[in-house]
Amino acid sequence: MRPNQQLKNCQCKLLFYFCKMLEEKNKDRTPISELGEFGLIDHLTKNFKIKQESTIKGIGDDAAVLNFKDSEVLVSTDLLVEGVHFDLSYMPLKHLGYKAVIVNLSDIYAMNAIATQITVSIAVSNRFPLEALEELYSGIETAARIYNIDVVGGDTTSSITGLIISITVMGRANKKNIVYREGAKANDLLVVTGDLGAAYLGLQVLEREKQVFQVNPNNQPDLDAYSYLLERQLKPEARLDIVKLFKDLKLKPSSMIDISDGLSSEIMHLCKHSKLGCDLYENKIPLDPQVISTCEEFEIDSTTVALNGGEDYELLFTISQDDYPKIKANPNLTVIGYMREENAGMHLVTRADSKIPLQAQGWNALNDQK
């Protein structure tokens, strides 16, 4: 019964704030079973246009057919599970579809590559009306349009309980441009895009408002003070702009990763793969003013949030110090530390100038249900 309940919750005032588009549709409820499996896929994907030259044949046969010519092909996949990765009581379906695509694209951009195609598989309870799936696919279509991605395949099936979204993304890059997690050198600069911790705090705000709503459904939350945090949680973007910037600057990072699990965990991945240590400077970590003020309100340490919060989908990369002039004037990029020899260890240099070992406490999906 949960999904129905969740769609009903969607009319609550908290969600009224986010998902007006769903409300209008709630009047119409078409059972999925009316269309059948093939009719459903056709219906949901009929607006999807093929834009990429590398897509020879999209949806409609046993497999899609692509051709990447001389390019290397990048492939990554992510699975999003209701109740683990998202909560439909405050995540509008359109935003969820959008975010599910973004999460995948981010992995391709983290290789300094261009994402080109996705396949989308959905398992959904029959109790979701067609209109709910249309919202989800509308978000997927929006992300595909903005990031210039073709949706070339997928599977739609039923689930016993919640909603599950599995997306596989493909991309392309010239061999010489691909950036791996390995490849950083000692003394390289450690650089991060954007700012950190906001998506995690957005989730904390939503969880708090959900609890308030459960106690008092008439409460009308004022969420203006958290608008940036909520946007980062509910409608994150992937850093295609940075991949384009690298091209324009003729800059190739020596290593790169995207920040999905938290800065600390991702830095440790770069260090481990490149067989290096690092010094990360606490006072350099970029934080939005809303992150600072909300951390004060919630009485949590903003550095801890930035290090371990996750879901930022920013890029973390290393560059040779020789390349510093290329990035120093860019407000999107912040140098947060240096790579060190492996035996120097991985450290956070605190504001008080003491060194403490970095620890990865990143969001661990498999511990969530402990």
Add this chain to the structure above:
Amino acid sequence: MRPNQQLKNCQCKLLFYFCKMLEEKNKDRTPISELGEFGLIDHLTKNFKIKQESTIKGIGDDAAVLNFKDSEVLVSTDLLVEGVHFDLSYMPLKHLGYKAVIVNLSDIYAMNAIATQITVSIAVSNRFPLEALEELYSGIETAARIYNIDVVGGDTTSSITGLIISITVMGRANKKNIVYREGAKANDLLVVTGDLGAAYLGLQVLEREKQVFQVNPNNQPDLDAYSYLLERQLKPEARLDIVKLFKDLKLKPSSMIDISDGLSSEIMHLCKHSKLGCDLYENKIPLDPQVISTCEEFEIDSTTVALNGGEDYELLFTISQDDYPKIKANPNLTVIGYMREENAGMHLVTRADSKIPLQAQGWNALNDQK
């Protein structure tokens, strides 16, 4: 609580018949959370070897890196959901892992292409011990080894309830060799590989034995009379051999599809995509003797089972009549009908020589929960 219950059921005598390998492992139960997400992926994939020349970089970065040179790239994806696509009370996890790969490979072979890589995403409750996931991955690894596929990526996460497996498969083919669902011509021969209906009947036998077991757990079923049916349900194979055969015979089908939803539904796909009709001859449909005897026992019509049963993973294709000499001596291939002009309609020609319209009643995942 379900997954634990299902693993316990696994010690029942019915399963003792199928999954001795699991029983030995049941003594050791390591909580998944002991390894953490990264440790888990590393642990489960450490035995996976890279074999394909097109795999430049497999598991271990934000994305896999592949290079297909001049070949076209084929992509397909399938999602398997516990309680919808499989029942762990009689599906050993190793077989499930194997079958999950086969189901995907079949889509690539249906394009007359060679499957080369897969990504595997799993959502699983924390209540599954590590040993259960090892069994699942052992089946995946076995299929990957036999069919010469690289496992190049994946995602492992928790689920609230059951087990979900999402696999995306990639393959390669020369452009001129790819066979689509469209392309058949009127008067082409309609040909099917292997025999039909056995996998569906295997499922019926397993469902019946499960009910018997629930009533009397001491009952020891004698399943020898159904060995072929059970093998087709629990350990299906994909027809890579046929793709190789086409190459050896220098034969390119005019259209092709794999039989996952039932012969009737797949024939209708070929007709619809090729804008044709067809005559399918009931007396030509290839049936194994166990299918015939079990249909008599279950008092169901064997033609209905072959037309609508599904999960056969055989290939259905059309060839020009000029190519008939190339296939006529092959015991793996059976001519079951002719393609007709579109306005002639799609018909089953019965043993009594009457024509009745074909209907697709194929297994419809989205109606299952009605």
